[in-house]
Amino acid sequence: QSLRYLPVPGEWERKSHPQWSDAIFEVPPDRDGEVHYVTKGHFVRLGGTALVERLPSGHVIKSVLRNPYSPIEEQENRQKMEREIEIYRLLRPTSYIPRLIDFDIQSCTLTLENQVNGDLENYIKEHNISLDIQRKWIQQAVSSVSYIHLAGVVHTDLTPRNFLVDADCNLLLCDFAGSLLHGRSAFTGSLLQGQPVFAGCPGSRYQSRHWRKDYIPTCKDDIFALGSVIYLIEAGEEPYNSLPEYEVTRRFQNRLFPETGHLLTTSIIQGCWQGKFSSADEAMKTL
Incomplete structure (x- = not known):
């Protein structure tokens, strides 16, 4: 209802x-x-x-x-x-x-604590971002994901709307309602209408494939989404921004990713999308 x-x-x-x-x-x-x-x-x-x-x-x-x-x-x-x-x-x-x-x-x-500049998604839409700020944000985005993974947390909903921008233009990662802790969701052992329950789904531009209702994401899913977040930071728009979601899902499932050769962070973006990094810490070393 x-x-x-x-x-x-x-x-x-x-x-x-x-x-x-x-x-x-x-x-x-x-x-x-x-x-x-x-x-x-x-x-x-x-x-x-x-x-x-x-x-x-x-x-x-x-x-x-x-x-x-x-x-x-x-x-x-x-x-x-x-x-x-x-x-x-x-x-x-x-x-x-x-x-x-x-x-x-x-x-x-x-x-x-309130972050006066709101979320990353809307901030990028409303401001011109300097190269120095882009570099800082990319470093902070990768570092924040590495930090939570080392603590046993898989975010599962890693998107620009869940990064906040503070008064000094620093990025902070938020919204852990659907996150996994040490491999367990908030609903482990519970059922909703007879089906295993899992919360958290970042959307087609931040997933390598469609997630079934009972799919349990891993750190690698966060790392894939991180590639799309970094793409947004540098390109100023989401991957395949002009395409409908079903087409983005089809392309990502077939490993047909946007061209990134013109971006300074192409190696880390493609590394995240193509599963070349076993951890966010490894991705951070690419920086």
Whole structure:
């Protein structure tokens, strides 16, 4: 069932709107297909697992999506968020990952330091990127993937939307809700409608082939996706940007990759796509 998530002003808005009556802050009953939620801050985006808001403090909070119409799907969302919290707690403070500010297992919320420039995908669309910044980003993208792999984490959804750009134009890797930890997904041992459950799928331009529902990605899948991220950073657009996704899938499955001879990072991009690197650390040495 398609759901509409409808905001109800939270107490934090009283300071900005002292003229509002108490009735505005009351949560109305949900009608069919509706889910009301009390806001914690300014809306950022609504994902498949969580609502993202910017708190009055400036930090970003992720709250698990409720689904009163499907307890199984709501439980799936909780498991993803719990996995993300687990991974942020595991990864020691580093320049490659957003800083964990707070978390609450009971309410399934996660608070992270805000990155003012948003995600890499949109930043590249809106700015001209200098060669020096491109080089820095490529180094940071490869280093961040190497870092999480050494910690036993496979991201599984390595795309430009999951790299954030901070105030100093550094890249940070985020969103571990669908990630594997030591080879196990958040759903290992669980079933959804009788089928093995796995979360995370980066899309045709970041996968070497179509993933079946029960496919469990590996570090090599992250490395393949890394090649496409690096391509975007240097070329300014995604691989086969003008082609429909089904055609991109067909070409990638047949190992027909975009021409990269005009790019400075052609060796690392092709190495990622063609499976020449056994680890992200090995790819980093190519730099």
